[in-house]
Amino acid sequence: MTSIRTLAAHEVVRRAHPRPVTESDEVGMAAGKAIDTALSRFSHEFRGGLRPTAASMHRLGTEVLDEELADADLQLGAQPRERILAQIAGVLQAFRRSEIFGLARPRSRMILINETAGIYAQPDFWNGRDRFYEMKSYRASLEAPEIHLQLSLFSLAFPGVEGRLICFNRHSVPVETLVQTVPPVGDPEKRSVLGLALGYALEDGVPKVLEYIDSPLVRYSIPAPSSPS
Numbered sequence: 754m755t756s757i758r759t760l761a762a763h764e765v766v767r768r769a770h771p772r773p774v775t776e777s778d779e780v781g782m783a784a785g786k787a788i789d790t791a792l793s794r795f796s797h798e799f800r801g802g803l804r805p806t807a808a809s810m811h812r813l814g815t816e817v818l819d820e821e822l823a824d825a826d827l828q829l830g831a832q833p834r835e836r837i838l839a840q841i842a843g844v845l846q847a848f849r850r851s852e853i854f855g856l857a858r859p860r861s862r863m864i865l866i867n868e869t870a871g872i873y874a875q876p877d878f879w880n881g882r883d884r885f886y887e888m889k890s891y892r893a894s895l896e897a898p899e900i901h902l903q904l905s906l907f908s909l910a911f912p913g914v915e916g917r918l919i920c921f922n923r924h925s926v927p928v929e930t931l932v933q934t935v936p937p938v939g940d941p942e943k944r945s946v947l948g949l950a951l952g953y954a955l956e957d958g959v960p961k962v963l964e965y966i967d968s969p970l971v972r973y974s975i976p977a978p979s980s981p982s
Contacts, residue, residue: 760870760873763875764953765902783822784890788814791810791813805901814841840923842925863970864973865972871966891922919933920932938941
């Protein structure tokens, strides 16, 4: 049996680009979780032949928002809460008109590096063939270091598949939709990203038996890991 160290892609990003979480961030994360949950359910039910309504998905988003706020011990006034609920409704409308409505979430893949460390990677949606999508509910930039690293890991997990970043900017009225194509990962950057991920996984990863992992494996070999800073 082969023991490896495993880490999720978002953990690699968090370690590479740490920052303190403010109360405003926690509210934003709660809103993001509510939106992500509602959109995923909306797409899943539509794909299954059902006809979910935006109103029912809005109720789901509201429930998730309130749960997330309660878990974080946060209280919002009536106006901030109504503003977020309006954002959820706006994103739902934009999502239903978008190219990712009805798409599935891909099965998680593992980037296996040097047969010693594995990085779990799972974008938000894909078309099942040649394109994956990572979704944000704000105006994100491909140039932002944390976004760039996350999308690079997804591209390495899905070689030969075009990546797209799709943003539903909940802060604009009406909600703005922006789709950006993810550039290919060149060889020097590939070695850098894999080395960074390998270093974090060996340092903080969860031990697992390779033979028991059922995620599709995408193997890479690099000369040596980069030391996380």
